[in-house]
Amino acid sequence: MGYKSTDIKSIVAEILEAKRDKGGIKSLYFVGCGGSLGALYPAKTFMEKESASIKSAWINSNEFVHCTPNDFGENSILVMACHKGNTPETIQAAKLGKEKGAAVIILTWLEESEIVEFGDYIVLYSFDASQDHLAGDIDYAGEKTLCALYVAVELLAQTQEGYKNYDKFYEGAGMITNIIRNARTHVKERAKIFAKARKNDSVIYTMGSGASYGAAYMESICIFMEMQWLDSSSIHTGEFFHGPFEITDANRPFVIQISEGSTRSLDERALIFLQKYAKNIEILDAKELGLSVIDVSVVDYFNHSLFNNVYPIYNHELATIRQHPLATRRYMWKVEY
Amino acid sequence: MGYKSTDIKSIVAEILEAKRDKGGIKSLYFVGCGGSLGALYPAKTFMEKESASIKSAWINSNEFVHCTPNDFGENSILVMACHKGNTPETIQAAKLGKEKGAAVIILTWLEESEIVEFGDYIVLYSFDASQDHLAGDIDYAGEKTLCALYVAVELLAQTQEGYKNYDKFYEGAGMITNIIRNARTHVKERAKIFAKARKNDSVIYTMGSGASYGAAYMESICIFMEMQWLDSSSIHTGEFFHGPFEITDANRPFVIQISEGSTRSLDERALIFLQKYAKNIEILDAKELGLSVIDVSVVDYFNHSLFNNVYPIYNHELATIRQHPLATRRYMWKVEY
Structure with missing residues (x-):
């Protein structure tokens, strides 16, 4: 399949381990389109507020592809949301991530989709698919917004900086x-x-x-x-x-x-x-x-x-x-x- | 006066010199309100694209004051635009910059205003003050948008990263x-x-x-x-x-x-x-x-x-x-x- 679905704490640990001898992780990019970009916004603000040394940015997929940050590469994590895995601009951005050697984490709702072959890690998020959005029986802690936040939280916690409110954060998620x-x-x-x-x-x-x-x-x-x-x-x-x-x-x-x-x-x-x-x-x-x-x-x-x-x-x-x-x-x- | 008006290349050099034994400059924050925030947007994108190691963010003044990045302090440069120097939220942000020991650069149009006492460096930008905005005889290279970009360009050029398109940039400004x-x-x-x-x-x-x-x-x-x-x-x-x-x-x-x-x-x-x-x-x-x-x-x-x-x-x-x-x-x- 070329990808694994596992929990985010382990994903981040695995990335950090793989990048240990290659300079580590220096940047974290949140990329998507429309609602999938909007959903990553809290994680962007988390990095701006909590991280001192890891570069982070929040960019529309098509802009990211055409105006790629110079440092984007093997010392980067690319977190993307793509609901049905078929947004062409986001697929392009994922491909670019692969080419540049970044660790590519794709948050998606569908297990089988076009985008998954370009992700190193596929995270299947929870989503209320009922037409009227009224069912409300899903696990909201598993939604894409929180999945993106978990990546940021784990990255900070598992690197030199640390994240002192780690336990409080997961308490909140609970x-x-x-x-x-x-x-x-x-x-x-x-x-x-x-x-x-x-x-x-x-x-x-x-x-x-x-x-x-x-x-x-x-x-x-x-x-x-x-x-x-x-x-x-x-x-x-x-x-x-x-x-x-x-x-x-x-x-x-x-x-x-x-x-x-x-x-x-x-x-x-x-x-x-x-x-x-x-x-x-x-x-x-x-x-x-x-x-x-x-x-x-x-x-x-x-x-x-x-x-x-x-x-x-x-x-x-x-x-x-x-x-x-x-x-x-x-x-x-x-x-x- | 508590501030000096000099050119931006020298300002950045002076800041880097002053911070040399204190860990250098690690972050660059662009802060303002409304049009003064919007004018700093190109400098934000410059940092996102061109800089690998200096953290940067673009934040509304009031949000910056109430939700200040944890790392903001003596290793930061705070660039703010404040047209008439009297925007309360931006003055608060400048005060915060002073308290935290950041290097505070204020881009403003009025030499005498409330905010100038809270800036380490005051840059007076050019502005077309004609009521109908039709005079058009000002030096557009001296506007706030480009002044903010000069800070970013100089910071990159004068630090380890360097900026290879430096000459081209100033050619464009010319x-x-x-x-x-x-x-x-x-x-x-x-x-x-x-x-x-x-x-x-x-x-x-x-x-x-x-x-x-x-x-x-x-x-x-x-x-x-x-x-x-x-x-x-x-x-x-x-x-x-x-x-x-x-x-x-x-x-x-x-x-x-x-x-x-x-x-x-x-x-x-x-x-x-x-x-x-x-x-x-x-x-x-x-x-x-x-x-x-x-x-x-x-x-x-x-x-x-x-x-x-x-x-x-x-x-x-x-x-x-x-x-x-x-x-x-x-x-x-x-x-x-």
């Missing part, structure tokens, strides 16, 4: 599935109210910060734009006051993520403004949704998984009331591009 | 002012046609890739959203096909940057799609606008400056025909936030 399940139940009624109120809108903004900005990005591009054909943008709550906030009025709707952890005050500041000048605000508050039981030293990195799995409850209601099923496409997989 | 002046003249008539066509629109998207994505971001948040109150988002041309392109129709307008250099094929692919399914497309093509005289090894990094200085011609016409002056604000500097 709690996330229950938190998400409860949160999804918790928002069920308000999701219906949201959908009814937003039924005739043509634009919806998402907002967020820190490690969970990726969830705001994914909701904006994959759901509102792709699956509902709504105008949208994901606004960073720290950037809001330096341009975007001038569009705020009584009509424009915002979905704002209030993270738990270090960037919460950025989100709260944006919310206070919205509550003064906007009328249509949907608040996803990680504290209210139960995330605070995770230790403060690591909670930042779990916001994304929480928000990303609460959104489907809203999406289901919105698609239903708008009579625009989430699976509807006019271009994707239908025309040449 | 050409950019004339290129931009010609390009601004070149788009004058089409900017009027664009403005007339877009007069009654409520949404305009910008698109771009690579080092010039920052210019698309700035145009979207600082002009269309902030100064024209239009719905907008900056779409990465490599991400376009993984979600956003589903909003494409005959009505929605796009301004697309076709970069010269390594990511050009991403932009061209998006353009081909737009030309098939959209009707309102404004193309800013760096090749047509004269950027190709800059050497291919460094041309990527000059796209942003070109696009960012061609946009004002369009902005002026759009603001005029919409009778919505660019200086109009409803919240910024007017209400508490």
Whole structure:
């Protein structure tokens, strides 16, 4: 098969062992397209915050192929997400990784796909495949976002730098599935109210910060734009006051993520403004949704998984009331591009 | 004064000398808010592509203050842009830099401002302050975007890694002012046609890739959203096909940057799609606008400056025909936030 599916701690150990006499691992690249790129965002912020010496970047697959970092090679780990294993740009990036001698870890949902032959390690992540995204009985700790984080956590922990919050991190991972399940139940009624109120809108903004900005990005591009054909943008709550906030009025709707952890005050500041000048605000508050039981030293990195799995409850209601099923496409997989 | 204004090559040399016995420089952080953050984007991509060993990140000021990278300290350079030197979040970040012993370089337009006391080095950049952004007689090589790039270029060149395209880079910098002046003249008539066509629109998207994505971001948040109150988002041309392109129709307008250099094929692919399914497309093509005289090894990094200085011609016409002056604000500097 040319690949093995095993757990991420062992994968990282095996890579470090194999690279020991070749200069070790000096860089970690997170590469993907659209939602698969967005899902890697928390791992990017983890490296920026926690690692002093390992270079890291978060890059769209096609950009990575055409504008490859000079140092990318046998001292690099390439982590890619590719849902069905058939995204051409991501396959190209994986091939490039092979050619350059990088250790290529592919996070995918399908065991049998085109991309797997170009990965040194294939990690099959968990995913809620139910059409309405409402089943909610999956292991959320096994999703791609957390798999990418595990690579970062393990790399740091198993190298010279170390990661002092290692145990707390896995404690958090052990709690996330229950938190998400409860949160999804918790928002069920308000999701219906949201959908009814937003039924005739043509634009919806998402907002967020820190490690969970990726969830705001994914909701904006994959759901509102792709699956509902709504105008949208994901606004960073720290950037809001330096341009975007001038569009705020009584009509424009915002979905704002209030993270738990270090960037919460950025989100709260944006919310206070919205509550003064906007009328249509949907608040996803990680504290209210139960995330605070995770230790403060690591909670930042779990916001994304929480928000990303609460959104489907809203999406289901919105698609239903708008009579625009989430699976509807006019271009994707239908025309040449 | 507590700061000196000198040239960037000397600044970097002085920092490296001062840090020689303290472990040297290991990280370079680009920090700012809104347009001042967007302007630092090319320097971020430069570090990602060209540097193997110096850690770099591009972070909103308020996020940087609340979620500071663990390694940030005396082995770091902090480069910040702050136009009038009075952005509270950026001042906080500068203070933090001082406290932590980082070398703080502040790029600003005003010599006398609140922030300068927190900078070890103050770089006064050039800026076209004419209300209508049409004077165009400034030294574009002295703008903040290029000043940030000079820091990155010098840091690489003066440390172990070296930068083999150093001479080509400065050759390009020597050409950019004339290129931009010609390009601004070149788009004058089409900017009027664009403005007339877009007069009654409520949404305009910008698109771009690579080092010039920052210019698309700035145009979207600082002009269309902030100064024209239009719905907008900056779409990465490599991400376009993984979600956003589903909003494409005959009505929605796009301004697309076709970069010269390594990511050009991403932009061209998006353009081909737009030309098939959209009707309102404004193309800013760096090749047509004269950027190709800059050497291919460094041309990527000059796209942003070109696009960012061609946009004002369009902005002026759009603001005029919409009778919505660019200086109009409803919240910024007017209400508490």
